[in-house]
Amino acid sequence: MSDLAERIAIITGSGQGIGRAIALELARRGARIVTNDVTGCCADDTLALVRELGSDGLAVTADVSDSAQVESLVKTVIDTFGQVDILVNNAGTTRDNLIMRMPEEEWDLIQRVNLKSAWLCSKAVIRPMMRRKYGRIINISSASGLMGQAGQTNYSASKAGMIGLTKALAREVASRGITVNAVAPGFIKTALTDKMPQDILDQLLPLIPAGRIGTVEDVAHAVVFLAGERASYITGQVLSVDGGLVMS
Ligand code: NAP
Numbered sequence: 001m002s003d004l005a006e007r008i009a010i011i012t013g014s015g016q017g018i019g020r021a022i023a024l025e026l027a028r029r030g031a032r033i034v035t036n037d038v039t040g041c042c043a044d045d046t047l048a049l050v051r052e053l054g055s056d057g058l059a060v061t062a063d064v065s066d067s068a069q070v071e072s073l074v075k076t077v078i079d080t081f082g083q084v085d086i087l088v089n090n091a092g093t094t095r096d097n098l099i100m101r102m103p104e105e106e107w108d109l110i111q112r113v114n115l116k117s118a119w120l121c122s123k124a125v126i127r128p129m130m131r132r133k134y135g136r137i138i139n140i141s142s143a144s145g146l147m148g149q150a151g152q153t154n155y156s157a158s159k160a161g162m163i164g165l166t167k168a169l170a171r172e173v174a175s176r177g178i179t180v181n182a183v184a185p186g187f188i189k190t191a192l193t194d195k196m197p198q199d200i201l202d203q204l205l206p207l208i209p210a211g212r213i214g215t216v217e218d219v220a221h222a223v224v225f226l227a228g229e230r231a232s233y234i235t236g237q238v239l240s241v242d243g244g245l246v247m248s
Contacts, residue, residue, distance in 0.1 A: 007031040009026045012117065065120070074128075096151045114155070130173065136226065137166075146159075167236045182239070185218075190216060222241045
């Protein structure tokens, strides 16, 4: 299926994990893909996989929490392709700690990498999207932002902040053909969750009605739906992909 042919998609933090799966799923639908990482380890590898699927794109190493690097990234995309249609704000990380042990730097880092990055990237693509009267912005939030998670005051706050950003921006740009939605994954098997202690995972599994940890493809399928033509009347929403962990 190539319903996203001619679309240009930027997926931040797509060197591995959920971001890579989103990049590959969008490529399968025909979109050209801008991959991104911060260390330079893996964005090229994701682009190579995109090419194996018959699509193409660019790999850009950039820290998306830095405004100059974000502007440069988006300029490169516009100079190369002339447009940007889909932005997936996926880059993120964790620094878990109980609040009494959490240094201020761990609070600041998480707000910058998880939340400010999404604001910066959205701001950088919004003019080109408005000019074309078309855009899809998808923010990768988290169940932790919806329900709160002990040991994650910084992370839960950043992910709840992404939901506020999603709703406010959705209202600003809805009349210009741009939708802004969030996806809130639960526990998904990636390098990020591989860092979690086994006893915490053992406590969490019984709380998931589906009875399993999610896969990166579970999240990618939801993102591809929101990025597609058929989701044009859906905006300002949060789609949980968590096996029923959070039900509102
Ligand atoms: P991951 O495997 O650790 O991958 C994170 C990606 O983000 C990597 O490509 C990393 O690049 C990139 N990145 C980190 N900081 C960056 C920055 N400043 N600028 C650009 N790229 C940056 O993580 P994941 O589990 O796939 O998580 C992806 C997103 O889903 C995150 O926002 C996370 O909070 C969210 N999420 C994950 C889960 C889960 O269970 N895994 C659940 C809910 C939400 P490098 O490889 O160069 O470091």
